[in-house]
Amino acid sequence: MIEAFLGALTPFNLTLALAGVIVGTIIGALPGLSATMAVAVLVPFTFTMDPASGLIALGAVYTGAIYGGAYAAILVNTPGTPAAIATSLDGFPMAKRGDGDLAVTISCFASAFGGIVGALALLFVAPPLAVIALKFGPVEYFWLAIFGLSLIAVLSKGNTLKGLIGGFAGLLLSTVGSAVVGGDVRYTFGEPALLGGIHIIPALIGLYCVPVLLGMVADRAPHIERAKTGGGTRIPEALATLWRSKVNLIRSSVVGTVVGILPAAGGAVAGLVAYSEARRTSPDRANFGKGAPDGVVASESANSATVGGGFVPTLVLGIPGTPPDAIILGALMVQGIRVGPQLFAEQGDLVQTFTFGLLIATLLMIPTGLVIGRTAFRTISSIPKSVLAPAIGVLIMIGAYAVEQNPNHVIMMVVLGALAWVAARWGFEPSPIVLGLILGPIAEQGFVQAWLIGNASGDLWGQYFGRPISLGIIFFTILTLTWPWWSDRRARLKALREEAGA
């Protein structure tokens, strides 16, 4: 293991890790450019490197991009990567009131912590952990998606009915195109361009970024407040916040690692699940969504932990844990590396060197992230909106096009963006719509597959309600949905008792 550690410490690998983190952070920070894209762009460069160095470069870019997504989410309210959706919920309100610098610093440390937890899991317990990915069958994914949809109650700020309408609109959008199960063509109105469905990235950019852009143009007030304290990094304050929410930090990192291991989930689901758990268990629940630092801590530590977690099934089973992992897996195959259980037996050194490289990259993220974050905050809070809005406008056009080099995606983005802007005037938030869009296919496929399997085995009921992991997820879903009611009731009873006592 020490040899592997020293292998990761060569000047070349260190340079790669540093350069990877910087490039990744910048790509991730640009609204519309995602971690998947950052990794895809880099892949061809790694073919000339030896496998360990190539992997370190890819891992560093990936880590950096997931973290970089936080900037746009916090400072512009446009989660450019799906993983940062939950970050914007409290990050932007913080920035709005002048705490953008604090939010960025908190997200930097929380990301580094989450990233380290994920990488340590990969280093020490990868093979046994990979089993989790296999225990999750179609029905578990179905229930996980239902659990995710229950977060609509959390995400619809104040108006559950509008949240539900938004969620259903998202689910409906997710059915557009040719269905994976069943092969039916739905809601394409004879337009071949819609056969591929509504792609999540252009939809995300449209639903989040376009209304923000239009808002910037329509509203005279500054986009975010300048720093109250002169725009430092507020490190002591950030560390104190993290210390206070250490339980949240650890729990969210573990949630992120586990969700990262699940092949159909990913950073967005991890961030949202951790966020909802943090909100449910926090005494300060009322402040979530209004700029609670705990929300940023939960989302950022969880989405960064998916990086290490996602590599677990990728390397152990050859099953990509997250979309960027799928690309990395392809790159490994071109290098002639067979992933799977034999990789750990035959090339354990390679895996360890890579994991140490990932750890080093995560640590390097702290200084680079603080510097880049400070610059980003100063830039965005000081440049006039007349410059910021067109710049973001150009970026999101490029981002929507670049996902699959498809001009139709740009149209999709603009149309959905315009709809989201109108919907926002009626009080509909984008988050429930996006949630429906992301989770709809997971829920639908899981449900139909479970139905087919249940029918074939003659035990349909047992398929849905007889499996321990499913029951666990159902339990948490019910808990999340009923918790506000329970805790209200308890508070009321307590108040009554105090009244009676007084």
Added chain:
Amino acid sequence: MTITRRGLGAVLTSAMLVATTGPLMAQADFPTRPITYVIPFNPGGESDVTARFQQPFMEEILGQSVVIQSRPGAGGATAWAQLNSLEADGHTIMNTIVPHTILQPAMKDVGYQTADIENVYFFHYTPDAILVPADSPFQTLQDLIDFATENPGALTMGGSGTNTANHLASVIFGDLTGATVTYVPFSGSAPAMTAVLGGQIGGAMSYTTQAVKAGDQVRALAVATEERVPALPDVPTFLELGIDHVGGAYRGVAVPAGTPDEIKQRLSDVIGEVNADPEFQRQMTEAGYQVVDIPLGEIPAFIENRRAAYATAIERMGGS
């Protein structure tokens, strides 16, 4: 099915063609700039991986760089529907797959017809393979067929999507053996394999490449090749077991309609030359791919042959 037997002859003829027409073609000024090689699937998939195997060899022969660009969507249909609107000068080429380009237009309006795709070469296929988890009670294909015949529908077999190559193969398998399985569609080969490894489904209609990737975790019961696959020497072919099934996903290269004939011929020759390279063959074979040679001149016959082989199954699946 005589494709692989014809293969050797094809290699020789195309090699000779290259030898005789090579200098002549150089005068035709092609290529004058980098070639864009469009892959209709995500990076990391089999189309992407095999194109990346070809890339360095093509670059060396053509003296120009080959840029791989992915345009995924709708199981490849998004890119194939765009093919003929791309520049038709040979500098843009696209990966195609049979049965996909036969099956998709037969099942629904996907924005292109099978005849719209101008293939210049089919260079390999990933043979169909039936895979079961390592701890499955089925030791042989006959065990699986017996169970699925006595308990119709009780056995679940995963695969990638509905109305896709895996779905087609499972319908053909049922027709040939009388076995009735429940086909469970997944969003790709990888998720289907995950479900097999986790024992969520009884098995999968998949590819040899997936069997190679999964190693000891799965058992391949049969592969759809003429000779045994070198990477899976212990697995019998369907032919050995008396089931007349050879095939899989044939990957080729197509050009936009209107590309000059001499450039099409040149591209066909180049891909044939890459196929003949022992180092390329080694990389492909080790990963479980089966190199075949179907050059430009043999494309129409090949497409007709495949269309006929799929006709009954496509009709059964509700296509036209």
